[in-house]
Amino acid sequence: MESRSWWIELPSNNPFYNFLWKPFSYGINFESLAKPSIRQTVNHLENHKELTRKSNLLLNLQEFAEVK
Secondary structure, three states: OOOOOOOOOOOOOOOOOOEEOOOOOOOOOHHHHOOOOOOOEEOOOOOOHHHHOHHHHHHHHHHHHHHO
């Protein structure tokens, strides 16, 4: 990243980011990401536990298979 002159690392508490990488989704305000005037991206999906937790993924896949 240091070789990219356009890349600026901001403090973690700065709300004016374009891309936010966090190890967990706690503290991400997903509602503010939906505002069209601000282009922000994070590395998590809202309610991602439905896919990323094995138990929830299994339940969702089973429900999906029954619907099909």
